[in-house]
Amino acid sequence: MYASFKSIGAYVPPKKLTNQDFEKMVDTTDEWIKQRTGIEVRYIASEEQSTSDLAYEAAKIAIERSGLKHSEIDAIVCATITPDFLCMPSTACVIADKLGISHITAFDISAACSGFVYAMNIAKAFVESGIKKNVLIIGAEKMSSIVDYSDRTTSILFGDGAGAAVIGTSDKKEESIIDLHTSSDGAYQDFLITPGCGSKNPCSQKVLDEGMHYLKMKGNETFKLAVNTLTRDVKNILEKNSMTSDDIDFFIPHQANFRIIDAVARKLNFPQEKVVLTVAKYGNTSAASIPMAINDWYESGKLKTGDLMLLDTFGGGLTWGSAIVHFNQK
Ligand code: ACO
Numbered sequence: 091m092y093a094s095f096k097s098i099g100a101y102v103p104p105k106k107l108t109n110q111d112f113e114k115m116v117d118t119t120d121e122w123i124k125q126r127t128g129i130e131v132r133y134i135a136s137e138e139q140s141t142s143d144l145a146y147e148a149a150k151i152a153i154e155r156s157g158l159k160h161s162e163i164d165a166i167v168c169a170t171i172t173p174d175f176l177c178m179p180s181t182a183c184v185i186a187d188k189l190g191i192s193h194i195t196a197f198d199i200s201a202a203c204s205g206f207v208y209a210m211n212i213a214k215a216f217v218e219s220g221i222k223k224n225v226l227i228i229g230a231e232k233m234s235s236i237v238d239y240s241d242r243t244t245s246i247l248f249g250d251g252a253g254a255a256v257i258g259t260s261d262k263k264e265e266s267i268i269d270l271h272t273s274s275d276g277a278y279q280d281f282l283i284t285p286g287c288g289s290k291n292p293c294s295q296k297v298l299d300e301g302m303h304y305l306k307m308k309g310n311e312t313f314k315l316a317v318n319t320l321t322r323d324v325k326n327i328l329e330k331n332s333m334t335s336d337d338i339d340f341f342i343p344h345q346a347n348f349r350i351i352d353a354v355a356r357k358l359n360f361p362q363e364k365v366v367l368t369v370a371k372y373g374n375t376s377a378a379s380i381p382m383a384i385n386d387w388y389e390s391g392k393l394k395t396g397d398l399m400l401l402d403t404f405g406g407g408l409t410w411g412s413a414i415v416h417f418n419q420k
């Protein structure tokens with residue numbers, strides 16, 4: 091039995107934050123942001139919405155499109171770095187409750203922007219080992235809850251959102267997740283970090299006063315590593331499966347920066363029409379970025395059942411990963 095990508099869903103919160111808005115908030119320009127990142131707009135959750143609310147909306151759509159009943163989902167894995175609660179309960183448990191599903195395996199994973207591909211790896215293992223039948227995987231983030239809106243180097247990059255998929259079973263290889271690779275290197279842990287409010291620097295007035303609860307990033311160093319690591323990772327997974335860019339219908343990378351995506355796509359000979367780009371309209375939504383991009387391509391009619399997707403991601407940890415996946419929503 092193979093693991094199969096059965097459906098996609100996504101949710102974008104209603105509040106728009108444009109580059110022009112940022113011009114009023116920090117010392118930046120629309121031109122700088124567009125040139126350096128490709129981002130034009132991102133969407134921000136309301137104060138009342140937490141990550142589980144965004145995830146719930148995406149999950150409902152994904153389950154409906156899979157044709158399954160809520161009761162047929164037997165595990166939920168939520169990838170997020172902005173959980174509803176720092177320690178417990180997990181966001182996955184809260185989402186399960188909102189969906190009206192109980193007595194199933196539900197847990198969160200933390201792999202920053204690589205979270206969705208990591209979650210898919212877990213789902214594939216669950217399904218192919220026979221432990222679970224239908225795993226709901228979610229990438230959901232309220233990045234606005236950890237972004238310092240006075241810091242022009244990070245605030246302009248991130249948006250909120252959620253994407254979800256059901257990973258079920260198929261007996262056909264041409265409907266399956268062909269291969270998947272995840273990796274990490276903790277030596278670069280300080281490249282992307284929220285230093286405060288964990289066990290290392292527990293929450294205190296001092297931690298808050300120093301802004302240690304906000305996301306910090308060594309942007310330029312991360313950029314260079316991202317391009318090289320992603321290129322190598324995609325080359326490896328293609329070679330391992332005796333494929334080239336010609337065999338792939340859509341290259342769907344993590345949407346962090348247009349320049350990173352463009353550099354990797356060029357090095358790997360992906361023609362423009364095969365490269366999925368949503369960074370301009372959503373910014374970097376961390377673990378939600380890949381499923382939101384898949385959903386965007388599906389809803390715009392470009393992604394069809396049977397298409398072969400190459401997913402590719404890189405994020406805090408550092409973590410990275412890639413996957414060759416048939417889109418099998420019927
Ligand atoms: N507006 C205007 N100027 C700015 C802004 C801004 N918003 N931000 C930074 N600058 C300035 C800097 O201060 C610097 O000025 P200086 O030369 O006087 O010191 C100058 O612009 C250049 O700064 P760099 O950081 O070198 O700019 P760079 O071209 O690298 O672009 C960026 C910055 C967009 C952050 C880029 O490095 C990037 O995208 N990095 C990778 C992000 C990423 O992939 N993260 C991983 C995933 S995220 C996750 O896991 C949660």
